[in-house]
Amino acid sequence: MKATYKKYILNFKRPSGTSRGVLTQKETWFLLLHADDRCGIGECGILRGLSVDDVPHYEEMLQWVCKNMHLGQEKLLAALTEFPSIQFGLEQAFLSLESQNPFELFPSDFTQKGFPISINGLIWMGDESFMLSQLEQKLKDGFQCIKMKIGAIDFATELSILKVIRDNFTPEEIELRVDANGAFSAADALEKLQQLSEFKLHSIEQPIKPNQWESMAALCKNTPLPIALDEELIGVFSVTEKKQLLQTIQPQYIILKPSLVGGFGGCREWIQLAEKYKIGWWITSALESNIGLNAIAQWAYTLGNTMPQGLGTGSLYTNNFESPLEVSKGKLYYSTTKQWKPNLIQDLCI
Secondary structure, three states: OEEEEEEEEEEEEEEEEEOOEEEEEEEEEEEEEEEOOEEEEEEEEOOOOOOOOOOOOHHHHHHHHHHOHHHOHHHHHHHOOOOHHHHHHHHHHHHHHHOOOOOOOOOOHHHHOOOOEEEOEEEOEOOHHHHHHHHHHHHHOOOOEEEEEOOOOOHHHHHHHHHHHHHHOOOOOOEEEEEOOOEEOOOOHHHHHHHHHOOOOOEEEOOEOOOOHHHHHHHHHHOOOOEEEOHHHOOOOOHHHHHHHHHHHOOOEEEEOHHHHOHHHHHHHHHHHHHHOOOEEEEEOOOOOHHHHHHHHHHHHHHOOOOOEEOOOOOOEOOOOOOOEEEEOOEEEEOOOOOOOOOHHHHHHO
């Protein structure tokens, strides 16, 4: 077996704002496995400033993986503990190589019968008019679950946008989630959660920055609305530490991004613990191209979680890859009529 990798820059259609800054590009790497006349592909994507494996020697580790394929998948994954995005790309690539169709990693009713996955519609940060225009479009597109990024503009303005939604739609009509990306301080977070709770939100993601376990535990204990941990899970590698985190903080939900928490294997560990401690969970992509998004979506469908998942980011880029993935009426489908871009894997091998 031979392995290669290729770097690829994804370009956003328009700058996308988070509390950590504005994104215009996203780096990703494709890991390609070659055996006989077959080829498998996996996406290794990092988020600058967030991924635990955003390190200067990232490409050196990809080179090491390519040179050491003889070790086999199990040993490679064990050696890549601190590189969760490469673990995820490696898992994909092996599944892709072993599949009759290199893009059908988890055959199911999602890929074969057109059954959909419910997803949330994502509203990016920006000025009030931009956020309201996104909201209008998401509602027009038939989304019944809206996730709004908050924490980058004036909080009163964000509350006013949520009020617009609630003045027109009940919680039964539109489920509202917000994602603070750690924007609140531990000192004022509870007060802000009290104000947000007036709008009958489903949940808030990561209200304060990670690694403040005691403060987050106090918030989760006293919060008037459910809290979902996101960034908090990044860099937590061992099952022992995962147990300790969940037992200490006792969140209402956790959010699992395979690229950030160790691929499918890392996510499975979190899911098993969450279910043991009666903590809810859902799956979210981390701005992957359609190749990584496809793998996450197919896997997520097999888990049987009927909550809206965070998988609606495939249309963000000008240079994404043609794929069967399409969003319609707030759901993600694997079209039975659309195809992957012809010769996509061969083109990436060049």
